[in-house]
Amino acid sequence: MSVAGELFLEFALLSLVAFGGATALLPEMHRVVVENHHWLDDTTFTHLYAIAQAAPGPNVLVVTLIGWEIAGLAGALAATLAMCLPMSVLIYLLIDRWDSFSGKRWQKAVSLGVAPLAVGLIFSGATLIAQAAQFGWAAWAVAAATVVANLRSKLHPLWYIAVGAALGLSGVL
């Protein structure tokens, strides 16, 4: 099978467990793409994550970048489609019946139950980026300062990205 085809199957499977969106998938995408298939190395993976952070649009586009680096335009389209298509079809079929199961005990249980898992996935994604990018003390300091500032102020996230980029350009990281 072509690499784009393999990408499609791998990412379509992941889209079915993407509770918390594409961001929650970061650790698993790294496992599949870097550790299992060796399609990308650690450095490229973190670079692609950084580019997606700095670009406008839905978070899912990090998948497009990964697909592009692995298999060009076909890979970019295959990965993006795989991430969006399965759930889009399902939601198209289910939305008219949402009223009939929204608010049921099992539906509430799934929503409540999935929330702590999503938190764990996002946290794991953050540790994975730090590991893969081999953060030194300066990079950890930037990350820590961003956490504190982001939790305490309403500044637009793009400001942290810009400060990070400027510090990176100056070579202190």
Added chain:
Amino acid sequence: MPNRPSSGSKTDLKTVSTATDPHPRSCPDLRALFLGFSAVGLSGFGGVLPFARRMLVEQKRWMSADEFNTQLGLCQFLPGPNVINLSVVVGKRYQGVAGAIVAPLGLLAAPLLIVLLLALAYDRWGSLPLAQGMLRGIAAAGCGLLFAMAWRMGTALKDKPFFLPFTVLTVAAIAWLRWPMPIVMIAGLLLSGGVAYWRLGRK
């Protein structure tokens, strides 16, 4: 002639129209869906959902706030990118299958082009030390934003003594043991959802 400020009469009109029609909305065609969602896709950095709400509820009034919350319920209940799911729902509602295809395309097309241009630039200049330094800096800040997001979501959890342990287990399985996520999610959802089901029954 009575001196009536125009702003005052505008407010009057507004109150009248919302009073007669509790859900003021127009019926967008395919072009409007595509353009509306394109604007949403381009306006957000790191999450465009708030922009989708503003466009749908406040600017275009394709939905009321209540309708938005109800429909978003399923989009957040199911896995996958919430805002893509939402665009499918809105597209279907106004233009059926064609709308359900065109709306997410609108959301993705322009940002996708931008990201691909950035990818071309990366392929060309990514190996330069300056570019590498910049990307390292962005990754550091982005990592901080992820930790902050996890913190915020974690503090928003209900019933922490019961559910926070599942966060810890997820981190152990995913970040430390590096187990495959589909298995971790299915097992986690059964356990954590089971606890939630039991807690809901006690109330």
